[in-house]
Amino acid sequence: MTSAQNNVTVIGGGIVGLASAWELAKDGASVIVVDPGEPKFCTSLANAGWISPSHIIPFAAPGMVQTGVKNLLGRTGAFAMTPGAGPLLAAWTLKFARSCTDAHVEHSAPALKELLDTSIGIIGGLTETTDLKRTHLPLWYLYTSDNAEHDAAHEVELLTRYGIDAKRFDPTEAVKQEPILKSSVKAVVAFEGDFGVDPGKLVEIYRRNCELLGVTFRKENVTGISHTSRNVTISTATDSWVSDYAVLAAGAWSRELAKYVGEALPILAAKGQSVTLPGVPNMPERTFMLADQRIATNPLDWGLRMSTGYTLTSTKDLAINSKATAKLIATAREVLNLPDTFEKKNELAGVRPAAPDGLPYIGALPKAPRVIAATGHGMLGLMMGPGTGKFVADMVSGRSVSRDILKFSPARPRL
Numbered sequence: 001m002t003s004a005q006n007n008v009t010v011i012g013g014g015i016v017g018l019a020s021a022w023e024l025a026k027d028g029a030s031v032i033v034v035d036p037g038e039p040k041f042c043t044s045l046a047n048a049g050w051i052s053p054s055h056i057i058p059f060a061a062p063g064m065v066q067t068g069v070k071n072l073l074g075r076t077g078a079f080a081m082t083p084g085a086g087p088l089l090a091a092w093t094l095k096f097a098r099s100c101t102d103a104h105v106e107h108s109a110p111a112l113k114e115l116l117d118t119s120i121g122i123i124g125g126l127t128e129t130t131d132l133k134r135t136h137l138p139l140w141y142l143y144t145s146d147n148a149e150h151d152a153a154h155e156v157e158l159l160t161r162y163g164i165d166a167k168r169f170d171p172t173e174a175v176k177q178e179p180i181l182k183s184s185v186k187a188v189v190a191f192e193g194d195f196g197v198d199p200g201k202l203v204e205i206y207r208r209n210c211e212l213l214g215v216t217f218r219k220e221n222v223t224g225i226s227h228t229s230r231n232v233t234i235s236t237a238t239d240s241w242v243s244d245y246a247v248l249a250a251g252a253w254s255r256e257l258a259k260y261v262g263e264a265l266p267i268l269a270a271k272g273q274s275v276t277l278p279g280v281p282n283m284p285e286r287t288f289m290l291a292d293q294r295i296a297t298n299p300l301d302w303g304l305r306m307s308t309g310y311t312l313t314s315t316k317d318l319a320i321n322s323k324a325t326a327k328l329i330a331t332a333r334e335v336l337n338l339p340d341t342f343e344k345k346n347e348l349a350g351v352r353p354a355a356p357d358g359l360p361y362i363g364a365l366p367k368a369p370r371v372i373a374a375t376g377h378g379m380l381g382l383m384m385g386p387g388t389g390k391f392v393a394d395m396v397s398g399r400s401v402s403r404d405i406l407k408f409s410p411a412r413p414r415l
């Protein structure tokens, strides 16, 4: 069967769902996207907007357990856990710790590279054919602590080992080129290919492109999924309908929805927050990682986006924490010259869908082969969403995907 004969329901209208819907519609499928909208709909808007070809090392990598423990003990707020994460937390953490090995990195890096390269090709196309803008200068990791020299050298050594183009840059020259930087910057690592986009704009463009191809949007909460060998039935509070396939792209909520077809996807919600500050003087021309403060920044047209936080929590924990916002801005001042007050902070919060091995789930659910998972992208969903959509369309159309992309199958060991 080809997509032209398929009708497909995409559950979730974040970046991954929209990218899947667009690719399926381009293939000729008849597509419905179902999403309740706010308050759940926010993660794909709240993020830092980084598109980073250098991020081919999974989040579960050697050294991450020590970093996490350091952050927990140091109470930087960058990494935290709450009881809201529920009983899965213990098994999730154990699987995460077990995945932090060189062997896991060797296994995953080629697959993440193919997914990222595919996404970046699609985003590149969108910057040429739509009003999507991107930054053009390399991302800088900025180090300010007493260990700055050592940490920057370690970063370059680690990433070079995996073939990533990471180079040291003179911090004095950096402060000259980007006057928003304070002289507290002691070491800089530059990533040539990494850039930033406005995530809200990318989502808007995907939605517009979907509408142009006749995708139907339903503003509803999916409350049930059932399947046979021939089709999938999707239910909401007021209706139910049958599709040839369903794409499960409900971000951090995908675990709850997968249960309807008897699948246990070990996805936890990892909350983060962002602010976008308009009127910042000396707006930078590139994305920064304030490495010691764990803050990502991105100069958007309408303000400086800054984001932080990775709190394993409940999918219901969607409120903006104003103390966390104040801390984010105060901490950023260690590195950036920022005005004393802001007229608006444009705060947003989102929950990342975090899989314990740091890899997304892309592929048919073993117990419900007509339900294609497209979820679990954790910290990298914006940059991997476009490629995920392309591979989802390949799978629904029966086109083959590479052995590396098959590594994302939900049939892999989960916990």
Ligand SMILES: Cc1cc2nc3c(=O)[nH]c(=O)nc-3n(C[C@H](O)[C@H](O)[C@H](O)COP(=O)(O)OP(=O)(O)OC[C@H]3O[C@@H](n4cnc5c(N)ncnc54)[C@H](O)[C@@H]3O)c2cc1C
Residues within 6 Å of the ligand: 011, 012, 013, 014, 015, 016, 017, 034, 035, 036, 037, 038, 040, 041, 042, 043, 044, 045, 046, 047, 048, 049, 050, 051, 220, 221, 222, 223, 249, 250, 251, 252, 253, 257, 270, 271, 272, 273, 274, 296, 307, 308, 309, 349, 350, 351, 352, 353, 374, 375, 376, 377, 378, 379, 380, 381, 382, 383, 384, 385
């Ligand atoms: C602070 C922060 C910074 C980040 N920075 C970056 C970055 O720089 N680059 C990057 O690549 N990624 C980044 N991320 C991660 C990225 O935002 C996520 O990985 C990505 O948005 C996940 O997209 P998604 O479509 O899978 O999920 P979501 O965007 O969460 O979309 C899921 C959708 O499912 C819908 N849904 C939920 N339940 C139901 C239901 N029952 N029925 C129907 N629909 C439902 C929701 O309403 C929601 O719209 C960041 C995240 C955060 C929080």
